[in-house]
Amino acid sequence: xxxxxxxxxxxxxxxxxxxxxxxxxxxxxxxxxxxxxxxxxxxxxxxxxxxxxxxxxxxxxxxxxxxxxxxxxxxxxxxxxxxxxxxxxxxxxxxxxxxxxxxxxxxxxxxxxxxxxxxxxxxxxxxxxxxxxxxxxxxxxxxxxxxxxxxxxxxxxxxxxxxxxxxxxxxxxxxxxxxxxxxxxxxxxxxxxxxxxxxxxxxxxxxxxxxxxxxxxxxxxxxxxxxxxxxxxxxxxxxxxxxxxxxxxxxxxxxxxxxxxxxxxxxxxxxxxxxxxxxxxxxxxxxxxxxxxxxxxxxxxxxxxxxxxxxxxxxxxxxxxxxxxxxxxxxxxxxxxxxxxxxxxxxxxxxxxxxxxxxxxxxxxxxxxxxxxxxxxxxxxxxxxxxx
Amino acid sequence: xxxxxxxxxxxxxxxxxxxxxxxxxxxxxxxxxxxxxxxxxxxxxxxxxxxxxxxxxxxxxxxxxxxxxxxxxxxxxxxxxxxxxxxxxxxxxxxxxxxxxxxxxxxxxxxxxxxxxxxxxxxxxxxxxxxxxxxxxxxxxxxxxxxxxxxxxxxxxxxxxxxxxxxxxxxxxxxxxxxxxxxxxxxxxxxxxxxxxxxxxxxxxxxxxxxxxxxxxxxxxxxxxxxxxxxxxxxxxxxxxxxxxxxxxxxxxxxxxxxxxxxxxxxxxxxxxxxxxxxxxxxxxxxxxxxxxxxxxxxxxxxxxxxxxxxx
Numbered sequence: 001x002x003x004x005x006x007x008x009x010x011x012x013x014x015x016x017x018x019x020x021x022x023x024x025x026x027x028x029x030x031x032x033x034x035x036x037x038x039x040x041x042x043x044x045x046x047x048x049x050x051x052x053x054x055x056x057x058x059x060x061x062x063x064x065x066x067x068x069x070x071x072x073x074x075x076x077x078x079x080x081x082x083x084x085x086x087x088x089x090x091x092x093x094x095x096x097x098x099x100x101x102x103x104x105x106x107x108x109x110x111x112x113x114x115x116x117x118x119x120x121x122x123x124x125x126x127x128x129x130x131x132x133x134x135x136x137x138x139x140x141x142x143x144x145x146x147x148x149x150x151x152x153x154x155x156x157x158x159x160x161x162x163x164x165x166x167x168x169x170x171x172x173x174x175x176x177x178x179x180x181x182x183x184x185x186x187x188x189x190x191x192x193x194x195x196x197x198x199x200x201x202x203x204x205x206x207x208x209x210x211x212x213x214x215x216x217x218x219x220x221x222x223x224x225x226x227x228x229x230x231x232x233x234x235x236x237x238x239x240x241x242x243x244x245x246x247x248x249x250x251x252x253x254x255x256x257x258x259x260x261x262x263x264x265x266x267x268x269x270x271x272x273x274x275x276x277x278x279x280x281x282x283x284x285x286x287x288x289x290x291x292x293x294x295x296x297x298x299x300x301x302x303x304x305x306x307x308x309x310x311x312x313x314x315x316x317x318x319x320x321x322x323x324x325x326x327x328x329x330x331x332x333x334x335x336x337x338x339x340x341x342x343x344x345x346x347x348x349x350x351x352x353x354x355x356x357x358x359x360x361x362x363x364x365x366x367x368x369x370x371x372x373x374x375x376x377x378x379x380x381x382x383x384x385x386x387x388x
Numbered sequence: 389x390x391x392x393x394x395x396x397x398x399x400x401x402x403x404x405x406x407x408x409x410x411x412x413x414x415x416x417x418x419x420x421x422x423x424x425x426x427x428x429x430x431x432x433x434x435x436x437x438x439x440x441x442x443x444x445x446x447x448x449x450x451x452x453x454x455x456x457x458x459x460x461x462x463x464x465x466x467x468x469x470x471x472x473x474x475x476x477x478x479x480x481x482x483x484x485x486x487x488x489x490x491x492x493x494x495x496x497x498x499x500x501x502x503x504x505x506x507x508x509x510x511x512x513x514x515x516x517x518x519x520x521x522x523x524x525x526x527x528x529x530x531x532x533x534x535x536x537x538x539x540x541x542x543x544x545x546x547x548x549x550x551x552x553x554x555x556x557x558x559x560x561x562x563x564x565x566x567x568x569x570x571x572x573x574x575x576x577x578x579x580x581x582x583x584x585x586x587x588x589x590x591x592x593x594x595x596x597x598x599x600x601x602x603x604x605x606x607x608x609x610x611x612x613x614x615x616x617x618x619x620x621x622x623x624x625x626x627x628x629x630x631x632x633x634x635x636x637x638x639x640x641x642x643x644x645x646x647x648x649x650x651x652x653x654x655x656x657x658x659x660x661x662x663x664x665x666x667x668x669x670x671x672x673x674x675x676x677x678x679x680x681x682x683x684x685x686x687x688x689x690x691x692x693x694x695x696x697x698x699x700x
Contacts, residue, residue, distance in 0.1 A: 004491040008480065015479035214441050218475030222536070225439050225469050226492040227461035233492075 001228050002236045009208050009240035016207070023204055024248040027197040028255050034189045035260050049084045050123040051102045056087035059108035065138045066108065073130065082126070106131065115324075128324055136352070187350065188323070188343065190262050192312050195342035197252050198278030199308040201245030202286030206304055208237040209290045210297050216290075217297060238283065245279050267349050270358065274349065277365040278342040282308075284372035285338065291379035311339035341365050390417050392544055392575045393438065398447035400433055400599075407433045408444070409599040415544075415577050420570050422590030423579040424686065426696075430599035431579040432472060435546050438577075439469060451544065465493060468542030468574075472549040474533045476521050482532055483508070483517040486539050493540035507539035510565045527558025534562060538569060545569060547578045551585065563589055583686035595690060602693050607686070614684040614692045616642055618661055622651040622669075623678040631672055638668075 013019060054060060060067060072078075074085035088096065093105045097116055103123040105116040113131050117124040210216040212234050214224040223233060253275070256262040264271050289304045314337055316323030323343070326334045334340045345361030352358070393415035400408040408430045415421045423431045436442040438449050440458045449456045451463050476485045486504045494500045508514055511531035521529055534550055547566065551559045566589060570576055580586060586593050587607050594604040603610055617640075627646055635644040635651075640658035644651070655661045662681050669676060690696070 001492060001495070004488075008477075008484070008488045008491075011484070012477050012479045218471055218473045219477070221441060221471055222469065222475040222489065223492075224441055224458075225464055225467065226489075227464040228492060229459070229461070 002232060005228075005233055005236040006240045009211075009237045010244060012211075013204050013208060013241060013244045019204060019207060020248075023197070023200050023245065024251060027193055027200070027248075027252050030196070031190065031193050031252070031256055031260060034193065049081050050104075050126060051084045051086075052127060053086050053088050053093040053096045053102045053105045055090050055093050055105065055107040057090070057108065059110055060106075063108055063111070065134050066106075066113065069130070069134050070106070082130070103127070187262075188316050188347070190256060191343040191346040192315050192339060193256075194249070194252065194275065194346065195278060195315060195339040196308065196312045197249055198245075198275060198342055199282040199285065199311060199339060200305075201241075201248060201279050202282040202284075202289075202304055202308070203301065204241040204244050205238055205283040205286040206290050206300060208241040209234060209287060210300075212237055213290070238287070242279065242283055245283065246276070249275050249279060264346070264350070267354055270349055270354050271346070274342065274345045274358075274362060274365075277362050277369075278338070278345075280369045281338040281341070281365045281372070284369040284376070287376045288372040288379070291376045308339075311337050315339035315343045335364070336368070338365060338368050341368065391415065392417050392452060393577070394448075394450040395434075395438065396448045398434065398437055398449065399445045400430075400437055400442065401445045406599050408437065411447070411599070411601060413594055413601065413604065415575060416592075417575055418570065418573065419591040420566065420576040420578055420589055422586035422593040423577065423596060424581065424583060424586050424593055425579075425596035426581055428598075429581075429596040431581075431596055432548055433599075434596075435469075435548050435577070435579060439467070439546065466543040468538045468540065468545040470534050470537035470545070470547045470550050472552060474521075474529050476529070476532055476536055478521050481518050481520055482513055482524070482535075485521070485532060486535050489536040490539035503539050503541060506541075507535040510538070510568060511535045512561050525555070525558075526553055527555045527561075530554050531558060531561065531565075534565065538574075543574060545574050545576045547576065549580050550578075551580065551582065583690075587686060593686070595686070595693070597690075597694050603689065610686060610689050611684050614688045615656060616654045616684050616688060617657045618655045619682050619684065619688070620653045620655070620662055620665060621680040621682075622653075622665075622676050623649060624651060624669075624674055624676050625649050626673075626675050627651055628672065628674060631669075631674065635665075635668075 054070060070083065070085055073082040075081055076084075086096070086102070090107065093102075093107065093116070096102045097105050097118055100118070103117070104127040106127070107114045107116060113135065115124075115128055115131060117127075211219040212223050212230065213220045224230070226233070253264075253271075257264065285307065286304055289300050289307070293300050293303055295303075314322060314326050314333060323334075323340070326337075326340070341361045341364045345358055345365075348355065348357040348361060391414040395414065396412050398408055398411040399406060411430075411434060413421075423434065425431050433442065437444045438451070438456065440449075440456050440460070451460075452466065454460065454463055456463060477488065480488060483504065486507055487500065490500050490503050490507070494503055508517060511534055513528065513531055513535060516524060516528060516532075521532065524532065530550060534547070537547075538545055550566075551562055554562065563585065566576060566578065578586070578590060590607070592604065592606060593610055595602050595610070603613060627649075629646065632644055632646055635641060635653060640655045640661065642654040642656045644653045646652075653665065662679065666676070666679070
C-alpha cells in the first residue's frame with residue numbers, strides 16, 4: 001500500500017502543470033532573469049573605482065589589518081585600485097555621504113567595523129564584502145594564535161601578525177574579483193534562488209498532504225475512509241513530494257551549472273547535502289502550514305507562498321543589503337529564517353569550504369525541520385473534525 | 389435479515405444547532421435503504437458520522453456488529469463510499485483513478501485488475517478508460533466517482549446523492565448499477581432528495597427533516613400516511629370558476645384548486661373518481677384537454693408531515 005500510494009502521488013505531482021511551473025520552471029526563469037539583469041550591472045560597474053570615506057579615528061589607526069588593507073586597495077598607482085578613499089572626521093564623513101560624494105563610510109567603533117550607506121547598490125555590496133573578508137581572515141589568525149598558546153607553545157606573535165596582513169592584502173586581486181564578479185549580486189542571488197526553490201518545493205508537500213486530510217476536500221474524505229493508517233498514507237505522500245522536489249532542484253542545478261555557468265565551488269556533495277536539508281525545511285514548513293493554519297487550501301497556499309517570499313526577501317533576494325541589515329539589527333530573525341540558513345550555508349561553502357559555519361547551517365536546517373514537524377504533529381493531534 | 393449498521397441515539401451538534409437529533413435506525417443485510425430529505429436535513433452529516441469522518445456528540449454506531457472508529461480498518465476494508473462531490477484525481481486517467489483507489493484496499497495485482505474491469509463494466513466507462521476527468525461530461529464523471537468507490541467490491545456501500553446534476557442516460561445507468569450491486573449481495577445506504585429515485589430503488593425509506601426521522605417504512609407504507617388517495621390534474625381553458633365550489637362539496641374530495649388553466653382535485657378515498665369527474669364536467673359544458681390521475685407521492689407524504697415540499 002505504501003508503494004502504491006507513493007507511486008500514484010508521484011504521478012499526480014509530476015502531471016500537475018501548475019505545480020511543475022512554480023516548483024520547476026519558475027526558479028529557472030528567475031535565474032535566467034538574474035543572469036541577464038545582473039551581468040549587465042556588473043559589466044558596467046567593473047571599471048569604476050568606488051569612492052568611500054573612512055573615519056580617521058584612533059580605532060582605525062590602531063587596527064593594522066583594516067588600515068593596511070584599505071591603503072593597498074586604494075593605491076592610485078595600481079591597476080587594481082578598488083577604492084578612492086578619503087580619510088576624514090566623523091562629521092565630515094556624514095556630510096560626504098549625505099551629499100552623495102561617497103558611496104559608503106567605514107567607521108571603526110572599537111574593534112567593530114560599521115558601514116554607513118545611503119542607498120543599496122553594487123558599490124555598497126563590495127565595501128561590505130571587503131570588510132567581512134578582513135574580519136573573517138583576522139579572526140582565523142587570532143584563533144590560530146590562541147590555539148598555539150593553549151598548546152603551550154610560544155607563538156611568534158609578530159610573525160603571525162605579519163601573516164594576517166599579508167593574507168588580507170595579498171588577497172587583493174581575489175577580493176576585487178570575488179567581490180565584484182562572484183560575491184556581488186549574482187552569487188548571492190543564485191543562493192537565494194536555490195533557497196527559494198527549496199522552500200517553494202513545499203507546495204508539492206502541501207498538495208500531497210491536502211489529499212490525506214478530510215477537512216481539506218473531497219479527496220481527503222475519500223482517503224480518510226481507506227483501511228490504512230493516516231500516518232502511512234501521509235508519510236508515503238510526503239516522501240513522493242520530497243522526491244519530486246529533489247528532481248526540480250536537480251534540474252535547477254544542472255541548468256545553472258551548465259547553461260548559466262554558475263560555479264558552486266568544488267564541494268558538490270556538500271552543495272547537494274545543503275539542498276537536501278533545505279528542501280526538508282521547505283517540506284516541513286508546508287506541513288506545518290497545512291496542519292496548523294485553519295483556512296481553505298487556497299488560503300494555506302497563499303500563506304505558504306507569502307512566508308517563502310518573505311524569507312527569501314529577508315535573506316537578500318531582492319537586495320543583498322537587506323541580508324546585512326537583518327544580520328546586524330535583527331540577528332534572531334536571521335537565525336530562524338530557513339532561506340538565510342540555506343544562503344549562508346552556500347556562502348560559507350564557497351568561501352571557507354566545509355567548516356563549522358557550514359555545519360552550523362545544516363544543523364540549523366535540521367533543527368528547524370524537527371521543530372516544524374513537532375508543531376505539525378501537535379496540530380494534527382488536535383484536529384477533531386467537528387466540521388468537514 | 390440481520391442488521392449491518394446499527395445507529396443508536398446519534399446526535400451531532402454544531403455549536404448550538406443540532407444537525408442530527410437523536411437518530412436511531414438500522415440498515416439490514418442485502419437491502420437498499422433510502423435516506424430521503426431536503427437539503428440540510430442531516431443526511432450527509434449522518435453518513436459522515438457513521439463513517440467516523442465526523443465526531444458526534446452522543447450515540448453509538450456499530451457496523452458488522454463492531455463499534456465504528458477512525459481506526460477500525462477491518463470494518464473499513466468492507467465499506468465503499470461515493471460522496472456527493474466528485475472526488476477523483478484530475479491528473480490520472482479513468483483507469484488509473486480506479487486502480488489507485490482500489491489499490492488502497494486490494495493488494496493482489498491480478499485480483500485488482502479484475503475488480504477494475506468489473507467496475508468499469510458496471511458503470512459503462514469502457515471506451516473512456518484512457519480519458520482524463522476533465523475530458524468527461526458531468527454524468528460520466530459521476531460514473532467514475534462511483535467506480536472509484538465500489539471497485540474493491542465492498543459489502544456495505546454508502547451513496548450520498550450520486551445523481552445530482554446528472555443527465556437522464558447517466559442517471560439510469562447509475563441506478564441500474566446500484567441495483568446490480570444489491571443483486572450481487574451488497575447492502576446499500578442511498579441518500580437523495582429525489583423522491584422518484586428512492587421510490588423505484590429502495591426497499592425501505594427513512595424520511596429526515598431537521599436532523600430527525602419523521603417517518604420510515606416501505607414506499608407503500610409511507611404513502612399510506614398521506615391522507616389522500618388520488619390526485620387528478622385536468623388541463624382546461626374553459627373552466628367556470630363557479631363550478632369550483634360544487635367540486636369542493638362533492639363526496640370524497642379533499643381539495644379542489646384552479647390556477648393557470650389547471651384544475652387539481654385531491655380525493656381522500658373512493659373509486660372511479662376520474663370517471664365521475666369527467667361526467668360532471670361534461671354535464672357542465674366544460675371541455676378537457678388533458679387528464680392525469682396519480683397516487684400520492686412521497687412528496688405528498690412529506691407535505692402532510694411537515695407542511696412543506698421536499699424541495700423547499
